[in-house]
Amino acid sequence: MRSYILKLTIIALGVVMISSCSSKKVTLKHDQILGYWKTVVGENEYVQFEKLDSEYVYSAFTYDRLAASGIWELDGDNLIINFDDGTSTSVCVSFISDTLLFNLGAEKYVKAVISGKGRTPLAEIGDVEVLEAIIKNINVIFSEIEPFKEDWATPTISWQKITAEVVLKTDALSGMVDVGNQISKYLVSQGFDINSTRTTETISSYNKENLIVMIRLRGANEPKAGEACYIDVISGLDKK
Structure with a gap:
Protein backbone atom coordinates (compact mmCIF):
# COMPACT_ATOMS: atom_id res chain seq x y z
CA MET A 1 0.00 0.00 0.00
CA ARG A 2 2.85 2.42 0.82
CA SER A 3 4.37 1.73 -2.59
CA TYR A 4 1.04 2.41 -4.29
CA ILE A 5 0.49 5.68 -2.40
CA LEU A 6 4.05 6.79 -3.11
CA LYS A 7 3.64 6.20 -6.85
CA LEU A 8 0.31 8.03 -6.99
CA THR A 9 1.83 10.97 -5.10
CA ILE A 10 4.82 11.18 -7.43
CA ILE A 11 2.69 10.81 -10.56
CA ALA A 12 0.20 13.48 -9.46
CA LEU A 13 2.92 15.94 -8.52
CA GLY A 14 4.74 15.22 -11.76
CA VAL A 15 1.67 16.29 -13.75
CA VAL A 16 1.22 19.48 -11.71
CA MET A 17 4.86 20.52 -11.95
CA ILE A 18 5.64 19.42 -15.51
CA SER A 19 5.65 22.97 -16.86
CA SER A 20 8.23 24.01 -14.26
CA CYS A 21 10.49 21.10 -15.18
CA SER A 22 10.26 21.62 -18.92
CA SER A 23 11.09 25.31 -18.64
CA LYS A 24 14.58 24.63 -17.28
CA LYS A 25 17.66 23.79 -19.29
CA VAL A 26 19.53 21.70 -16.75
CA THR A 27 21.31 18.43 -17.35
CA LEU A 28 21.67 16.25 -14.28
CA LYS A 29 24.49 13.78 -13.84
CA HIS A 30 24.10 10.32 -12.38
CA ASP A 31 26.78 11.02 -9.77
CA GLN A 32 24.58 13.75 -8.31
CA ILE A 33 21.78 11.27 -7.63
CA LEU A 34 23.70 8.14 -6.66
CA GLY A 35 23.72 7.28 -2.98
CA TYR A 36 21.65 6.88 0.13
CA TRP A 37 19.14 9.66 0.93
CA LYS A 38 17.27 10.24 4.17
CA THR A 39 13.71 11.50 3.70
CA VAL A 40 12.91 14.96 5.06
CA VAL A 41 9.54 15.28 3.30
CA GLY A 42 8.08 12.19 1.65
CA GLU A 43 6.38 8.85 2.15
CA ASN A 44 9.33 6.59 2.96
CA GLU A 45 12.12 6.70 5.52
CA TYR A 46 14.88 6.68 2.94
CA VAL A 47 15.60 6.02 -0.72
CA GLN A 48 18.65 4.70 -2.49
CA PHE A 49 19.93 5.22 -6.03
CA GLU A 50 22.57 2.70 -7.06
CA LYS A 51 24.39 1.41 -10.10
CA LEU A 52 24.43 -2.40 -10.15
CA ASP A 53 26.33 -3.77 -13.13
CA SER A 54 24.90 -1.78 -16.07
CA GLU A 55 21.58 -0.86 -14.40
CA TYR A 56 20.67 2.12 -12.25
CA VAL A 57 18.55 0.69 -9.43
CA TYR A 58 16.02 2.57 -7.29
CA SER A 59 14.89 1.35 -3.85
CA ALA A 60 12.62 2.96 -1.25
CA PHE A 61 12.48 1.65 2.31
CA THR A 62 10.23 2.08 5.33
CA TYR A 63 10.99 0.36 8.64
CA ASP A 64 13.79 -1.58 6.90
CA ARG A 65 11.25 -3.01 4.47
CA LEU A 66 11.37 -2.53 0.73
CA ALA A 67 8.41 -0.29 -0.19
CA ALA A 68 9.16 0.24 -3.89
CA SER A 69 11.91 -0.65 -6.36
CA GLY A 70 12.77 -0.28 -10.00
CA ILE A 71 15.20 1.10 -12.56
CA TRP A 72 15.91 4.82 -12.92
CA GLU A 73 17.27 7.06 -15.65
CA LEU A 74 17.80 10.76 -16.27
CA ASP A 75 16.32 12.95 -18.99
CA GLY A 76 17.48 16.55 -18.64
CA ASP A 77 16.35 17.65 -15.18
CA ASN A 78 13.81 14.83 -14.94
CA LEU A 79 14.29 11.58 -13.06
CA ILE A 80 12.35 8.69 -14.61
CA ILE A 81 11.61 5.64 -12.45
CA ASN A 82 10.43 2.42 -14.08
CA PHE A 83 9.00 0.40 -11.21
CA ASP A 84 9.33 -3.37 -11.02
CA ASP A 85 5.53 -3.75 -11.21
CA GLY A 86 5.52 -2.30 -14.75
CA THR A 87 4.46 1.27 -13.93
CA SER A 88 6.67 4.32 -14.38
CA THR A 89 6.79 7.97 -13.42
CA SER A 90 8.87 11.10 -13.92
CA VAL A 91 9.77 13.80 -11.37
CA CYS A 92 11.50 17.14 -11.70
CA VAL A 93 14.80 17.17 -9.80
CA SER A 94 16.64 20.12 -8.31
CA PHE A 95 19.05 20.83 -5.46
CA ILE A 96 19.33 23.39 -2.69
CA SER A 97 22.81 22.98 -1.26
CA ASP A 98 22.99 19.27 -0.30
CA THR A 99 19.21 18.77 -0.30
CA LEU A 100 17.65 16.77 -3.13
CA LEU A 101 14.24 18.09 -4.21
CA PHE A 102 11.54 16.35 -6.20
CA ASN A 103 9.03 18.64 -7.92
CA LEU A 104 10.38 21.88 -6.43
CA GLY A 105 10.32 20.66 -2.83
CA ALA A 106 7.20 18.52 -2.71
CA GLU A 107 9.62 15.81 -1.59
CA LYS A 108 12.97 16.50 0.07
CA TYR A 109 15.95 14.26 0.82
CA VAL A 110 19.33 14.82 2.44
CA LYS A 111 22.44 12.78 1.68
CA ALA A 112 23.36 10.40 4.46
CA VAL A 113 26.93 9.30 5.12
CA ILE A 114 27.07 5.70 6.30
CA SER A 115 29.87 3.28 6.95
CA GLY A 116 31.11 0.50 4.70
CA LYS A 117 30.35 0.78 1.00
CA GLY A 118 27.58 3.32 1.34
CA ARG A 119 24.74 0.86 1.14
CA THR A 120 21.50 0.85 3.04
CA PRO A 121 22.06 -0.29 6.62
CA LEU A 122 20.08 -3.29 7.76
CA ALA A 123 19.55 -4.05 11.42
CA GLU A 124 21.76 -6.84 12.72
CA ILE A 125 19.85 -10.00 11.87
CA GLY A 126 20.45 -13.71 11.82
Missing part, protein backbone atom coordinates in the same frame (compact mmCIF):
# COMPACT_ATOMS: atom_id res chain seq x y z
CA ASP A 127 19.94 -16.47 9.29
CA VAL A 128 16.25 -16.89 10.12
CA GLU A 129 15.49 -13.16 10.23
CA VAL A 130 16.96 -12.51 6.78
CA LEU A 131 14.66 -15.16 5.30
CA GLU A 132 11.70 -13.56 7.07
CA ALA A 133 12.69 -10.20 5.55
CA ILE A 134 12.85 -11.75 2.06
CA ILE A 135 9.40 -13.32 2.54
CA LYS A 136 7.99 -9.89 3.45
CA ASN A 137 9.72 -7.92 0.69
CA ILE A 138 9.62 -10.18 -2.38
CA ASN A 139 6.23 -10.50 -4.05
CA VAL A 140 6.02 -14.29 -4.40
CA ILE A 141 4.73 -17.01 -2.09
CA PHE A 142 7.45 -18.80 -0.14
CA SER A 143 7.31 -21.98 1.90
CA GLU A 144 7.79 -21.98 5.65
CA ILE A 145 11.37 -21.72 6.91
CA GLU A 146 12.87 -25.17 7.38
CA PRO A 147 16.30 -26.68 8.11
CA PHE A 148 18.41 -27.39 5.03
CA LYS A 149 21.09 -30.04 4.64
CA GLU A 150 22.64 -31.33 1.43
CA ASP A 151 26.06 -32.86 0.80
CA TRP A 152 27.41 -29.84 -1.09
CA ALA A 153 26.59 -27.35 1.69
CA THR A 154 29.27 -26.71 4.33
CA PRO A 155 28.39 -29.22 7.09
CA THR A 156 29.69 -27.06 9.94
CA ILE A 157 27.08 -24.37 9.18
CA SER A 158 23.46 -24.72 10.28
CA TRP A 159 21.46 -23.84 7.15
CA GLN A 160 17.84 -22.67 6.83
CA LYS A 161 15.78 -22.58 3.62
CA ILE A 162 12.65 -21.15 2.03
CA THR A 163 11.36 -22.12 -1.43
CA ALA A 164 9.18 -20.36 -3.99
CA GLU A 165 7.43 -22.08 -6.88
CA VAL A 166 7.26 -20.21 -10.19
CA VAL A 167 5.06 -21.46 -13.03
CA LEU A 168 6.62 -20.61 -16.38
CA LYS A 169 4.58 -18.51 -18.79
CA THR A 170 6.82 -19.27 -21.77
CA ASP A 171 9.26 -21.96 -22.90
CA ALA A 172 12.06 -20.21 -21.04
CA LEU A 173 13.27 -19.73 -17.48
CA SER A 174 12.91 -15.93 -17.59
CA GLY A 175 10.11 -15.90 -15.00
CA MET A 176 12.25 -17.77 -12.49
CA VAL A 177 15.30 -15.62 -13.27
CA ASP A 178 13.27 -12.43 -12.73
CA VAL A 179 12.34 -13.53 -9.20
CA GLY A 180 15.96 -14.46 -8.52
CA ASN A 181 17.04 -11.00 -9.66
CA GLN A 182 14.54 -9.36 -7.31
CA ILE A 183 15.99 -11.27 -4.37
CA SER A 184 19.53 -10.45 -5.48
CA LYS A 185 18.77 -6.73 -5.77
CA TYR A 186 17.16 -6.72 -2.34
CA LEU A 187 20.18 -8.38 -0.72
CA VAL A 188 22.63 -5.99 -2.40
CA SER A 189 20.52 -3.00 -1.35
CA GLN A 190 20.76 -4.27 2.23
CA GLY A 191 24.56 -4.30 2.21
CA PHE A 192 25.33 -7.86 1.10
CA ASP A 193 28.33 -8.53 -1.13
CA ILE A 194 28.49 -11.14 -3.88
CA ASN A 195 30.59 -14.15 -2.83
CA SER A 196 32.14 -15.61 -5.97
CA THR A 197 33.66 -18.56 -4.08
CA ARG A 198 30.20 -20.05 -3.49
CA THR A 199 28.71 -19.07 -6.87
CA THR A 200 27.96 -21.69 -9.55
CA GLU A 201 25.79 -21.87 -12.68
CA THR A 202 22.66 -22.37 -10.58
CA ILE A 203 23.63 -20.78 -7.26
CA SER A 204 24.46 -17.16 -6.46
CA SER A 205 25.88 -16.42 -3.03
CA TYR A 206 26.00 -13.29 -0.87
CA ASN A 207 27.75 -12.38 2.36
CA LYS A 208 27.25 -9.75 5.02
CA GLU A 209 29.97 -10.29 7.59
CA ASN A 210 29.38 -13.89 8.74
CA LEU A 211 25.82 -14.13 7.38
CA ILE A 212 25.59 -16.13 4.13
CA VAL A 213 22.60 -16.17 1.77
CA MET A 214 22.46 -18.36 -1.33
CA ILE A 215 19.89 -18.26 -4.14
CA ARG A 216 19.49 -21.56 -5.99
CA LEU A 217 17.46 -21.87 -9.20
CA ARG A 218 15.95 -25.26 -10.05
CA GLY A 219 14.32 -25.84 -13.42
CA ALA A 220 14.23 -28.26 -16.34
CA ASN A 221 17.01 -28.19 -18.93
CA GLU A 222 14.36 -27.77 -21.62
CA PRO A 223 11.64 -25.74 -19.92
CA LYS A 224 8.09 -25.53 -21.24
CA ALA A 225 5.28 -23.10 -20.56
CA GLY A 226 3.10 -24.25 -17.67
CA GLU A 227 5.87 -26.16 -15.93
CA ALA A 228 6.86 -25.34 -12.36
CA CYS A 229 10.37 -24.38 -11.38
CA TYR A 230 11.74 -23.52 -7.97
CA ILE A 231 13.86 -20.93 -6.20
CA ASP A 232 15.55 -21.86 -2.93
CA VAL A 233 16.85 -19.14 -0.64
CA ILE A 234 19.30 -20.69 1.82
CA SER A 235 20.88 -18.86 4.75
CA GLY A 236 23.39 -19.68 7.45
CA LEU A 237 25.84 -18.14 9.91
CA ASP A 238 29.51 -18.98 9.50
CA LYS A 239 30.72 -18.86 13.11
CA LYS A 240 34.34 -19.78 12.48
Whole structure:
Protein backbone atom coordinates (compact mmCIF):
# COMPACT_ATOMS: atom_id res chain seq x y z
CA MET A 1 0.00 0.00 0.00
CA ARG A 2 2.85 2.42 0.82
CA SER A 3 4.37 1.73 -2.59
CA TYR A 4 1.04 2.41 -4.29
CA ILE A 5 0.49 5.68 -2.40
CA LEU A 6 4.05 6.79 -3.11
CA LYS A 7 3.64 6.20 -6.85
CA LEU A 8 0.31 8.03 -6.99
CA THR A 9 1.83 10.97 -5.10
CA ILE A 10 4.82 11.18 -7.43
CA ILE A 11 2.69 10.81 -10.56
CA ALA A 12 0.20 13.48 -9.46
CA LEU A 13 2.92 15.94 -8.52
CA GLY A 14 4.74 15.22 -11.76
CA VAL A 15 1.67 16.29 -13.75
CA VAL A 16 1.22 19.48 -11.71
CA MET A 17 4.86 20.52 -11.95
CA ILE A 18 5.64 19.42 -15.51
CA SER A 19 5.65 22.97 -16.86
CA SER A 20 8.23 24.01 -14.26
CA CYS A 21 10.49 21.10 -15.18
CA SER A 22 10.26 21.62 -18.92
CA SER A 23 11.09 25.31 -18.64
CA LYS A 24 14.58 24.63 -17.28
CA LYS A 25 17.66 23.79 -19.29
CA VAL A 26 19.53 21.70 -16.75
CA THR A 27 21.31 18.43 -17.35
CA LEU A 28 21.67 16.25 -14.28
CA LYS A 29 24.49 13.78 -13.84
CA HIS A 30 24.10 10.32 -12.38
CA ASP A 31 26.78 11.02 -9.77
CA GLN A 32 24.58 13.75 -8.31
CA ILE A 33 21.78 11.27 -7.63
CA LEU A 34 23.70 8.14 -6.66
CA GLY A 35 23.72 7.28 -2.98
CA TYR A 36 21.65 6.88 0.13
CA TRP A 37 19.14 9.66 0.93
CA LYS A 38 17.27 10.24 4.17
CA THR A 39 13.71 11.50 3.70
CA VAL A 40 12.91 14.96 5.06
CA VAL A 41 9.54 15.28 3.30
CA GLY A 42 8.08 12.19 1.65
CA GLU A 43 6.38 8.85 2.15
CA ASN A 44 9.33 6.59 2.96
CA GLU A 45 12.12 6.70 5.52
CA TYR A 46 14.88 6.68 2.94
CA VAL A 47 15.60 6.02 -0.72
CA GLN A 48 18.65 4.70 -2.49
CA PHE A 49 19.93 5.22 -6.03
CA GLU A 50 22.57 2.70 -7.06
CA LYS A 51 24.39 1.41 -10.10
CA LEU A 52 24.43 -2.40 -10.15
CA ASP A 53 26.33 -3.77 -13.13
CA SER A 54 24.90 -1.78 -16.07
CA GLU A 55 21.58 -0.86 -14.40
CA TYR A 56 20.67 2.12 -12.25
CA VAL A 57 18.55 0.69 -9.43
CA TYR A 58 16.02 2.57 -7.29
CA SER A 59 14.89 1.35 -3.85
CA ALA A 60 12.62 2.96 -1.25
CA PHE A 61 12.48 1.65 2.31
CA THR A 62 10.23 2.08 5.33
CA TYR A 63 10.99 0.36 8.64
CA ASP A 64 13.79 -1.58 6.90
CA ARG A 65 11.25 -3.01 4.47
CA LEU A 66 11.37 -2.53 0.73
CA ALA A 67 8.41 -0.29 -0.19
CA ALA A 68 9.16 0.24 -3.89
CA SER A 69 11.91 -0.65 -6.36
CA GLY A 70 12.77 -0.28 -10.00
CA ILE A 71 15.20 1.10 -12.56
CA TRP A 72 15.91 4.82 -12.92
CA GLU A 73 17.27 7.06 -15.65
CA LEU A 74 17.80 10.76 -16.27
CA ASP A 75 16.32 12.95 -18.99
CA GLY A 76 17.48 16.55 -18.64
CA ASP A 77 16.35 17.65 -15.18
CA ASN A 78 13.81 14.83 -14.94
CA LEU A 79 14.29 11.58 -13.06
CA ILE A 80 12.35 8.69 -14.61
CA ILE A 81 11.61 5.64 -12.45
CA ASN A 82 10.43 2.42 -14.08
CA PHE A 83 9.00 0.40 -11.21
CA ASP A 84 9.33 -3.37 -11.02
CA ASP A 85 5.53 -3.75 -11.21
CA GLY A 86 5.52 -2.30 -14.75
CA THR A 87 4.46 1.27 -13.93
CA SER A 88 6.67 4.32 -14.38
CA THR A 89 6.79 7.97 -13.42
CA SER A 90 8.87 11.10 -13.92
CA VAL A 91 9.77 13.80 -11.37
CA CYS A 92 11.50 17.14 -11.70
CA VAL A 93 14.80 17.17 -9.80
CA SER A 94 16.64 20.12 -8.31
CA PHE A 95 19.05 20.83 -5.46
CA ILE A 96 19.33 23.39 -2.69
CA SER A 97 22.81 22.98 -1.26
CA ASP A 98 22.99 19.27 -0.30
CA THR A 99 19.21 18.77 -0.30
CA LEU A 100 17.65 16.77 -3.13
CA LEU A 101 14.24 18.09 -4.21
CA PHE A 102 11.54 16.35 -6.20
CA ASN A 103 9.03 18.64 -7.92
CA LEU A 104 10.38 21.88 -6.43
CA GLY A 105 10.32 20.66 -2.83
CA ALA A 106 7.20 18.52 -2.71
CA GLU A 107 9.62 15.81 -1.59
CA LYS A 108 12.97 16.50 0.07
CA TYR A 109 15.95 14.26 0.82
CA VAL A 110 19.33 14.82 2.44
CA LYS A 111 22.44 12.78 1.68
CA ALA A 112 23.36 10.40 4.46
CA VAL A 113 26.93 9.30 5.12
CA ILE A 114 27.07 5.70 6.30
CA SER A 115 29.87 3.28 6.95
CA GLY A 116 31.11 0.50 4.70
CA LYS A 117 30.35 0.78 1.00
CA GLY A 118 27.58 3.32 1.34
CA ARG A 119 24.74 0.86 1.14
CA THR A 120 21.50 0.85 3.04
CA PRO A 121 22.06 -0.29 6.62
CA LEU A 122 20.08 -3.29 7.76
CA ALA A 123 19.55 -4.05 11.42
CA GLU A 124 21.76 -6.84 12.72
CA ILE A 125 19.85 -10.00 11.87
CA GLY A 126 20.45 -13.71 11.82
CA ASP A 127 19.94 -16.47 9.29
CA VAL A 128 16.25 -16.89 10.12
CA GLU A 129 15.49 -13.16 10.23
CA VAL A 130 16.96 -12.51 6.78
CA LEU A 131 14.66 -15.16 5.30
CA GLU A 132 11.70 -13.56 7.07
CA ALA A 133 12.69 -10.20 5.55
CA ILE A 134 12.85 -11.75 2.06
CA ILE A 135 9.40 -13.32 2.54
CA LYS A 136 7.99 -9.89 3.45
CA ASN A 137 9.72 -7.92 0.69
CA ILE A 138 9.62 -10.18 -2.38
CA ASN A 139 6.23 -10.50 -4.05
CA VAL A 140 6.02 -14.29 -4.40
CA ILE A 141 4.73 -17.01 -2.09
CA PHE A 142 7.45 -18.80 -0.14
CA SER A 143 7.31 -21.98 1.90
CA GLU A 144 7.79 -21.98 5.65
CA ILE A 145 11.37 -21.72 6.91
CA GLU A 146 12.87 -25.17 7.38
CA PRO A 147 16.30 -26.68 8.11
CA PHE A 148 18.41 -27.39 5.03
CA LYS A 149 21.09 -30.04 4.64
CA GLU A 150 22.64 -31.33 1.43
CA ASP A 151 26.06 -32.86 0.80
CA TRP A 152 27.41 -29.84 -1.09
CA ALA A 153 26.59 -27.35 1.69
CA THR A 154 29.27 -26.71 4.33
CA PRO A 155 28.39 -29.22 7.09
CA THR A 156 29.69 -27.06 9.94
CA ILE A 157 27.08 -24.37 9.18
CA SER A 158 23.46 -24.72 10.28
CA TRP A 159 21.46 -23.84 7.15
CA GLN A 160 17.84 -22.67 6.83
CA LYS A 161 15.78 -22.58 3.62
CA ILE A 162 12.65 -21.15 2.03
CA THR A 163 11.36 -22.12 -1.43
CA ALA A 164 9.18 -20.36 -3.99
CA GLU A 165 7.43 -22.08 -6.88
CA VAL A 166 7.26 -20.21 -10.19
CA VAL A 167 5.06 -21.46 -13.03
CA LEU A 168 6.62 -20.61 -16.38
CA LYS A 169 4.58 -18.51 -18.79
CA THR A 170 6.82 -19.27 -21.77
CA ASP A 171 9.26 -21.96 -22.90
CA ALA A 172 12.06 -20.21 -21.04
CA LEU A 173 13.27 -19.73 -17.48
CA SER A 174 12.91 -15.93 -17.59
CA GLY A 175 10.11 -15.90 -15.00
CA MET A 176 12.25 -17.77 -12.49
CA VAL A 177 15.30 -15.62 -13.27
CA ASP A 178 13.27 -12.43 -12.73
CA VAL A 179 12.34 -13.53 -9.20
CA GLY A 180 15.96 -14.46 -8.52
CA ASN A 181 17.04 -11.00 -9.66
CA GLN A 182 14.54 -9.36 -7.31
CA ILE A 183 15.99 -11.27 -4.37
CA SER A 184 19.53 -10.45 -5.48
CA LYS A 185 18.77 -6.73 -5.77
CA TYR A 186 17.16 -6.72 -2.34
CA LEU A 187 20.18 -8.38 -0.72
CA VAL A 188 22.63 -5.99 -2.40
CA SER A 189 20.52 -3.00 -1.35
CA GLN A 190 20.76 -4.27 2.23
CA GLY A 191 24.56 -4.30 2.21
CA PHE A 192 25.33 -7.86 1.10
CA ASP A 193 28.33 -8.53 -1.13
CA ILE A 194 28.49 -11.14 -3.88
CA ASN A 195 30.59 -14.15 -2.83
CA SER A 196 32.14 -15.61 -5.97
CA THR A 197 33.66 -18.56 -4.08
CA ARG A 198 30.20 -20.05 -3.49
CA THR A 199 28.71 -19.07 -6.87
CA THR A 200 27.96 -21.69 -9.55
CA GLU A 201 25.79 -21.87 -12.68
CA THR A 202 22.66 -22.37 -10.58
CA ILE A 203 23.63 -20.78 -7.26
CA SER A 204 24.46 -17.16 -6.46
CA SER A 205 25.88 -16.42 -3.03
CA TYR A 206 26.00 -13.29 -0.87
CA ASN A 207 27.75 -12.38 2.36
CA LYS A 208 27.25 -9.75 5.02
CA GLU A 209 29.97 -10.29 7.59
CA ASN A 210 29.38 -13.89 8.74
CA LEU A 211 25.82 -14.13 7.38
CA ILE A 212 25.59 -16.13 4.13
CA VAL A 213 22.60 -16.17 1.77
CA MET A 214 22.46 -18.36 -1.33
CA ILE A 215 19.89 -18.26 -4.14
CA ARG A 216 19.49 -21.56 -5.99
CA LEU A 217 17.46 -21.87 -9.20
CA ARG A 218 15.95 -25.26 -10.05
CA GLY A 219 14.32 -25.84 -13.42
CA ALA A 220 14.23 -28.26 -16.34
CA ASN A 221 17.01 -28.19 -18.93
CA GLU A 222 14.36 -27.77 -21.62
CA PRO A 223 11.64 -25.74 -19.92
CA LYS A 224 8.09 -25.53 -21.24
CA ALA A 225 5.28 -23.10 -20.56
CA GLY A 226 3.10 -24.25 -17.67
CA GLU A 227 5.87 -26.16 -15.93
CA ALA A 228 6.86 -25.34 -12.36
CA CYS A 229 10.37 -24.38 -11.38
CA TYR A 230 11.74 -23.52 -7.97
CA ILE A 231 13.86 -20.93 -6.20
CA ASP A 232 15.55 -21.86 -2.93
CA VAL A 233 16.85 -19.14 -0.64
CA ILE A 234 19.30 -20.69 1.82
CA SER A 235 20.88 -18.86 4.75
CA GLY A 236 23.39 -19.68 7.45
CA LEU A 237 25.84 -18.14 9.91
CA ASP A 238 29.51 -18.98 9.50
CA LYS A 239 30.72 -18.86 13.11
CA LYS A 240 34.34 -19.78 12.48
